[in-house]
Amino acid sequence: MTVSLPPLRDVIARHGLSASKALGQNFLFDEKLLDRIAAIPGSLAGEHVYEVGPGPGGLTRALLRAGAHVVAVERDHRCLPALAELSEAFPGQLRVIEGDALKIDPFTEIGAPFHIVSNLPYNVGTALAVGWLGGNAWPPTWKSLTLMFQREVADRIVSSPGTGAYGRLAILAQWRSNASIAMPVHRSAFTPPPKVMSAVVHITPKDAASGVKMSVLENLTGAAFGQRRKMLRQSLKSVPGALEALQKTGIAEDRRPETISIAEWCALAREVG
Numbered sequence: 001m002t003v004s005l006p007p008l009r010d011v012i013a014r015h016g017l018s019a020s021k022a023l024g025q026n027f028l029f030d031e032k033l034l035d036r037i038a039a040i041p042g043s044l045a046g047e048h049v050y051e052v053g054p055g056p057g058g059l060t061r062a063l064l065r066a067g068a069h070v071v072a073v074e075r076d077h078r079c080l081p082a083l084a085e086l087s088e089a090f091p092g093q094l095r096v097i098e099g100d101a102l103k104i105d106p107f108t109e110i111g112a113p114f115h116i117v118s119n120l121p122y123n124v125g126t127a128l129a130v131g132w133l134g135g136n137a138w139p140p141t142w143k144s145l146t147l148m149f150q151r152e153v154a155d156r157i158v159s160s161p162g163t164g165a166y167g168r169l170a171i172l173a174q175w176r177s178n179a180s181i182a183m184p185v186h187r188s189a190f191t192p193p194p195k196v197m198s199a200v201v202h203i204t205p206k207d208a209a210s211g212v213k214m215s216v217l218e219n220l221t222g223a224a225f226g227q228r229r230k231m232l233r234q235s236l237k238s239v240p241g242a243l244e245a246l247q248k249t250g251i252a253e254d255r256r257p258e259t260i261s262i263a264e265w266c267a268l269a270r271e272v273g
């Protein structure tokens with residue numbers, strides 16, 4: 001179905017949507033780029049999608065064109081009339097919730113497995129991703145995450161041991177998910193352009209390492225990366241059972257946290273119990 005929509009720049013002008021820095025508003029207008037982002041999760045025909053921060057609806061249009069049923073949460077009430085027009089153009093496909101995504105459980109809203117696709121507001125993007133990745137239940141209710149981040153955050157999510165970017169975010173994202181950079185996005189693609197480059201990260205869940213508790217992994221990595229320059233024998237002192245776990249797993253006490261692979265972190269967490 002081809003739906004004829006006005007150019008996004010006209011929508012912004014007609015509804016007076018000047019970008020708010022406080023709300024992390026950097027809009028995308030290039031519809032080809034938006035269609036490419038919407039294609040990252042694979043076919044969305046008939047799929048449920050949760051979008052945070054639709055703004056004037058650029059990415060939302062692309063998701064609707066791809067045949068998705070979209071639930072979108074937007075904090076800026078000024079965007080609601082533009083989104084209502086989009087809802088009319090794609091009858092039955094779009095539901096908009098005015099609210100704060102930090103306070104919303106998408107599964108409660110959708111009630112079925114869903115994909116999350118979002119050009120995230122930078123000020124809350126990491127907190128949202130940590131919430132989606134850190135749930136106790138696994139596999140999660142989401143089927144995939146397709147998220148635009150500042151390039152530096154994207155690099156931390158997909159980073160490997162031994163690199164400066166490797167830390168808690170990489171471990172959280174990779175111990176039970178596959179995470180990759182799907183598309184670098186130049187700052188000039190946004191209006192207004194942010195100071196830094198961006199990238200879309202694609203994340204899909206995989207089997208969690210058996211016998212590993214999220215809370216234990218968090219305690220270990222929190223203690224170790226909280227004192228990144230220290231050897232594990234020093235930084236892990238505060239975690240009960242951690243020094244014994246180092247011995248049992250054969251991980252040398254004089255190593256530093258960024259050298260420990262995700263499999264090794266999981267082995268330690270399993271041992272700590």
Ligand code: SAM
Nearest residue numbers: 023026027028053054055075076100101119121
């Ligand atoms: N999706 C649009 C696009 O790609 O052009 C806009 C993306 S813009 C980077 C981020 C959007 O998130 C803005 O529309 C902003 O108002 C909204 N936003 C900011 N904080 C939010 C929050 N806590 N909950 C829901 N939406 C939020």
